[in-house]
Amino acid sequence: LAKTTQPISMDSYEGQEVNITCSHNNIATNDYITWYQQFPSQGPRFIIQGYKTKVTNEVASLFIPADRKSSTLSLPRVSLSDTAVYYCLVGDMDFGNEKLTFGTGTRLTIIP
Amino acid sequence: EPEVTQTPSHQVTQMGQEVILRCVPISNHLYFYWYRQILGQKVEFLVSFYNNEISEKSEIFDDQFSVERPDGSNFTLKIRSTKLEDSAMYFCASSSKDTFDHGYTFGSGTRLTVV
Numbered sequence: 001l002a003k004t005t006q007p008i009s010m011d012s013y014e015g016q017e018v019n020i021t022c023s024h025n026n027i028a029t030n031d032y033i034t035w036y037q038q039f040p041s042q043g044p045r046f047i048i049q050g051y052k053t054k055v056t057n058e059v060a061s062l063f064i065p066a067d068r069k070s071s072t073l074s075l076p077r078v079s080l081s082d083t084a085v086y087y088c089l090v091g092d093m094d095f096g097n098e099k100l101t102f103g104t105g106t107r108l109t110i111i112p
Numbered sequence: 113e114p115e116v117t118q119t120p121s122h123q124v125t126q127m128g129q130e131v132i133l134r135c136v137p138i139s140n141h142l143y144f145y146w147y148r149q150i151l152g153q154k155v156e157f158l159v160s161f162y163n164n165e166i167s168e169k170s171e172i173f174d175d176q177f178s179v180e181r182p183d184g185s186n187f188t189l190k191i192r193s194t195k196l197e198d199s200a201m202y203f204c205a206s207s208s209k210d211t212f213d214h215g216y217t218f219g220s221g222t223r224l225t226v227v
Contacts, residue, residue: 034215041223043116043203044155046215057213087155099145099168100216102155 002026002090009107018075020106022088025069030092033064033071038085038105047086048073083110114138118204118219125194125226133189133222135204144187145205145216146179148172155203161187194226 005023012018024033032051036044048055050062050071061074075082085105091098117136125131137144146158159169161179178190187206191198201221208214 036215038155041201041221043205043218043221045218049213049215099157099160099170100147100155101157104154 002028002031004088004090004103006086006088006103006106008104009109011109011111012078013111014079015077018078018082018108020073020075020086020088020108021070022073023070024088024090027068027090028092031090032092033062033068034089034091034100035060035062035073036087036089036100036102038087044087044102078108078110080110080112082108084108114217116204116206116217116219118202118222120222121220122223123225125224127196127226128193131191131194131224133191133202133204133224135187135189135219136185137187137204137206138208138217139185141206141208141217143167143207144179144181145207146189147203147205147218148200149203149221150197150200158189158202191224194224196226199224199226 002024032049034049035047037047038044048057048060048062050064052064055062063072085107087102087105089100119134144161147155149155157170159173160167176192180188201223203218203221205216205218207216
């Protein structure tokens, strides 16, 4: 299982774009990169998933360089409600039955 | 948007008592999971369930734990004889084969306090 490393915490002001980078040097060929968000006392919530290059959805973008050894979650124009812990996960998601291994995540605090 | 529903939201129980945590996964999902998160710690995998049997379980999921899908909609986690260290948030999750765009859907959790 590929180990992930991400910053423990980050602060940003409202309205800014926030980029959280995750390192996963030992990523395997079949592994996908997935990001989850967790608010206090709530379950994790799926944000975005990708394999390579760039993926964008209505809430975030995910940038993955060609070597796939890192990835960057980009949150455009953050608001106070984006204050949460963000987890980068790497694993083989192709079968729909992969257990998720969460690290300590990045605690993002949005400042007014 | 479909949700995973968990009940109760809070449960306080005495050490040694049995508890059953209940979950209603998303109706067309086929894979079901339990995770737990001790206060201030990581989210930890407990067990996955597919086709009416356990597909994988962690070291945490010892003989005190069991899961069941008693009917077509509920998925339960039973802790037979609770210990103080079982106090945690327990999250149920479900997924389908096509998780790529949607990931796994987690419930809001049950906060279990063992006293």
